[in-house]
Amino acid sequence: MEQEGNREILSVRNLSLYYNPEKPLVAEMNGVIEKGEMVALVGRNGSGKSTLLRTLASIQPIHKGQVFLEHFPLESYSPARLSRLLSFVGTGRTITENISVYEMVSIGRHPYTNWWGKLGDKDKDIIQQAVRFVGMENHMHSRLENLSDGERQRAMIAAALAQDTNLVVLDEPTAFLDVPNKLEIAEVLHRLKNDGRSILFSTHDFETVFNYADKLWVIHENRVIQGAPEDLGIQQVFRELFSMKNILFDEINLRFKRQTEWINPVYVRDGDEISRQWTIRALERCGYRVTDKENDAWATLIIHKEGEKLRWQIYSGDTNIQFHSLYELASFLTKA
């Protein structure tokens, strides 16, 4: 990897973050972001994600250690020079009335405009491209206060794009958004990455992480664990990171599962793929385990499909009951 050193956009060496030296948030972190890489930062609330992002974006001073941006120490850049190399997108909760998407994105051109902020033809082109890039061309002249949270976030990303920096840092860009909006933001970031930019963002959202991130920085007990999301999955990092009483991270299905102590094995027969999967979910939610072996099973569940209608039949010893929905089945199982 040494010969590819020139692809390094950001390099973190022995970085420690602390407000109290006795209790560092992050200790002795090392890490690299390469050109065109999308890095996701995850960790529990209060683990220091925001502090790390703000430090790397030079919003707050480095407590200890070194950060190199495009091969030079972060603190060697003037604010004006830095603003052409690194852009920062907050959670977008700072709203101003009476300002349009176009006007806000044009503020992103500040590092390149004159003292009055006058936009040249090239600036105007870049602003319109940026707004189109995030799919907001129909809202070019809409007011920020009339946009949804997701649209406002996309406008913020457009402003960062207009800033034309190699590294874009985003603090929880998908916070407070619904699932389609989250994925839309993730798609925009993915397009930015394909455009050759490097992206560092913090998130709690595993759909985004596993679908899009090239690399993961996980803050866990003041250490930063790194790797492709899949590498960390094999190392069972998530299971350790999110271990809680009764909750287990399912590394196969990438979801969190309730873990109950009372586990009766159930054998599930028939049904198509979709109805089987949802039936298994319902069983697990009620604290039942699914087994492959009919002989070990506490009960056998048969999924009957008649036309469009589904019917569930459960056998256990002398019991033989039928249900017409998973809701009925689950109510029975939780009472059983």
Added chain:
Amino acid sequence: MNGSRRYVIQMILLIILLAGLIILDIVAGTVKIPFRDILSFLAGGTDISSQHAVILNSFRIPRMLTALLAGSALSVSGLQMQTLFRNPLAGPYVLGISSGASLGAALVLLGTGAVTTGILANWGIAAAAWAGAAMVMFLLLIVSMRIRSIMTILILGIMFSSGLSAIISIMQYFGSAVALKSFVIWSLGSLGDVSGSSLSVLALTVIPGLILSLVSVKGLNAMMLGEEYAGSLGVNIKSMRILVFFTTSILAGSITAFCGPIGFVGIAVPHISRFFIRRSDLRYLFPATIIMGMVVMLISDIVSQMPGSDRILPVNAITSLIGIPVVIWVILSKRKAFI
């Protein structure tokens, strides 16, 4: 673009209104001067009685020019502070700059018991008021170097202001009756006491102050979206604060020094301008606020002349009566946004 054409039309309307008010302001007054004479005088004509010419030259035109300077200076300092503090209720009055100036004036008028008429006394009051405004600004500047939270600074400004008012009350309590009267007259505010050399001094401080404040427009535009964001756009937050504090104390300090404390123009006019042009981008809002400030000040002055009557009302009372409803409207109509 459609939006910028609308802006041009709005600005033309505003300038026409301003021109009309300028003429109306010169017409208004206890001595009736024929309208035709005024127009011909303004056009450079000389066929006007010498008495009328003196009234126009020495009183009405300086008064009108003072109104223009005061309106633009107070409004611009209010706009700058509202944007810097991200608070719709910030203004030179709230932050204690006017109170600082009042303390300076009170020290001269109440503390020294000096003769309070004549040019020297006027200059003494002005200089003391200036020093008071600068002192408050300097304190705020020092505090803002140490304290990051802009809200804390705003609250400190309000505390400074209340503290200074308390000191002034004590001085008023112990002041002699004559001194008290001249202080109260000063504190009612007047546009009519500025003429000749003091008008030149006022213009020579306010106009460079307005030009200097133009430099803050780009940085303040970014700061509307948050200080951190502005920082990531390369705006030097500390020097922006110094620039805004410096220009504000020049602008608001000079006006308070020469005209007395004129309240609610600084806080209300930026909102009236926003409501009128419906834009927050300071590159558009800034020129509109300058002209709107002149318009509001001229209206206040015309109303204070009470056309058709011999009496003149204190201008500070008129600006408060215009400004307070605007401030109440702002408080009641704010939903989620700050500015």
